[in-house]
Every structure is written in structure tokens, then in C-alpha cells.
Amino acid sequence: MLTVIAINSSHRKKHTHGLIIQIKKILENNNIHVEIINLFDYNIQTCLGCEHCLIKGGCLLKDDTLELMNKMKFADGIILTSPVYLENVSGKLKTFLDKTCSWFHRPEIYGKPVLVVATTKGSGLKFTLQYLKRVVMMWGAFYAGMIGRSIRNIDCEIKQSECDNFIKLLNMEKNNYKPTINNLIYFQVQKVLAYKLAGLDRDYWKEKGWNKEIYYFTCKIGFFKKLVATSFYQFLNKVINS
Ligand SMILES: Cc1cc2nc3c(=O)[nH]c(=O)nc-3n(C[C@H](O)[C@H](O)[C@H](O)COP(=O)(O)O)c2cc1C
Incomplete structure (x- = not known):
């Protein structure tokens, strides 16, 4: 239950x-x-x-x-x-x-x-x-x-x-979830912060295998949302570097 x-x-x-x-x-x-x-x-x-x-x-x-x-x-x-x-x-x-x-x-x-x-x-x-x-x-x-x-x-x-x-x-089932753009955006922000700012977070994200992902688990993410998430990640990654 x-x-x-x-x-x-x-x-x-x-x-x-x-x-x-x-x-x-x-x-x-x-x-x-x-x-x-x-x-x-x-x-x-x-x-x-x-x-x-x-x-x-x-x-x-x-x-x-x-x-x-x-x-x-x-x-x-x-x-x-x-x-x-x-x-x-x-x-x-x-x-x-x-x-x-x-x-x-x-x-x-x-x-x-x-x-x-x-x-x-x-x-x-x-x-x-x-x-x-x-x-x-x-x-x-x-x-x-x-x-x-x-x-x-x-x-x-x-x-x-x-x-x-x-x-x-x-x-x-989680693999049938359809994350919103906001869900994906929050993930990208967390990912950039984890990799740029704190060692403990980086290890945790690596252990989860999230470094190569655009969301926490495999689920239904359409082409447009994938594009937005990936572009946003790349943009944020650059901005936080500079
Ligand atoms: C400390 C305090 C602050 C409150 N602030 C507000 C408020 O800003 N705006 C509002 O409309 N009601 C406010 N209320 C009323 C509560 O939000 C309302 O009565 C609520 O339903 C109480 O929930 P409860 O019965 O589960 O305790 C406040 C009540 C208390 C005790």
C-alpha cells in the first residue's frame, strides 16, 4: 500500500x-x-x-x-x-x-x-x-x-x-513522468552548482551518475524540453565559469 x-x-x-x-x-x-x-x-x-x-x-x-x-x-x-x-x-x-x-x-x-x-x-x-x-x-x-x-x-x-x-x-511509474521545464531548469542549476562550488556535492552527483544526465532519472522528456535544458545548462556553465 x-x-x-x-x-x-x-x-x-x-x-x-x-x-x-x-x-x-x-x-x-x-x-x-x-x-x-x-x-x-x-x-x-x-x-x-x-x-x-x-x-x-x-x-x-x-x-x-x-x-x-x-x-x-x-x-x-x-x-x-x-x-x-x-x-x-x-x-x-x-x-x-x-x-x-x-x-x-x-x-x-x-x-x-x-x-x-x-x-x-x-x-x-x-x-x-x-x-x-x-x-x-x-x-x-x-x-x-x-x-x-x-x-x-x-x-x-x-x-x-x-x-x-x-x-x-x-x-x-517514474519513467512515465513528464518533467516540466521548471523541473529541468532546477536540475541544471543544481548540477552547475554541484560541479563548480562544493566538493561533497560533486562527489554525490558523480556517484548518482547525474553528470551526464538532464534529469534525475529516465523519463518522458520531449525534444523541445531537452533542447531548452541542454542550452540552459551550457549557458549557466559558461556564466558561472567567468
Ligand atoms: C501569528 C499569526 C499570523 C497570521 N498571519 C496572517 C496573515 O498574514 N494573513 C492572514 O490572512 N491570516 C493570518 N493569520 C491567520 C491564519 O492564517 C489562519 O487563521 C489559519 O487558518 C490558521 O490555521 P490553523 O487553524 O491551522 O492554525 C495569522 C495567524 C497567526 C496566529
């Missing part, structure tokens, strides 16, 4: 949690198991900014971050959620996201479908969902859609159609 983890980053089990419960029901009707994780049950300490994770690998802080990152790695998909706080994600979620910085350089959940969800009183919903989408892309994961509600329309029930793409990607 496919397993998804849903991360609730509100301290309460109210609006955001309510949406997770609705999505859980829809997914369970599609034979997908959902484990809800309340981020506040986890001890996530603030990033020290030492860059140890980037330069040497691993975090100096002994908290629950690694446990949670491992849960994400072993899940088939992820639902990343947040209440809107000051036009963006909750502080607790941002603290956790900062700790996943190494995944931008050395992607570990590439190709994993992620659905992003947010609730608000009125403002910042679009920005917050877009921000979460950006994080998903930076991880090299597969953005599977967004669901947002303001408390004015919180009773507007989530429809199966809002989860369809997520369900489709969860059930799809």
Missing part, C-alpha cells in the same frame, strides 16, 4: 489540520495510507548557519530533524501544509525547511510527489502556496498541486479532483 505523510505545521488541530483530514479521507478511498505528523511534536532546533550540512554533511544539532527527513525519504508522497503567518509559512515549518538545505544541493527526495496546502484568514495564501511550491522544486521533488482555503470558504469541501494529480503521480 502506498504511504503518504502529511505535515501539519500549525500548533493547533484546526483549519489546516481539518483540510488534512479531508485529504486523508480522499486518499484512503483511493487505497493510499496517510500518516499525519504534527510538527510541534518534534524538536526542531533553529539552523546555526554553520553550513556544516553543506560542506561536511550532517547537522551538528541533535534534534528530531533527521528522523523527520528520513520519514519523508521513505514515504511515497508528502503533503506539506501551513497556516499563513505574516503572509508566509509558519515559523515552525520555516525552521524545519531551513534544515533541509542540503537537499537543494544533494537531492534525496527527487521525483517524490508533493502536494502543498495552506489556510489563511484572508491574505497571503497565493504567496505561501507559491513559496511551498518553490521549496518542493528546490528539493528536486515533484510538485503535485496546491490546495488553499481562506477561513471564509473553509467549509468548501475538498473535491477528489483537487487531489487527482497527486494520486495519479503516486501511482505512476
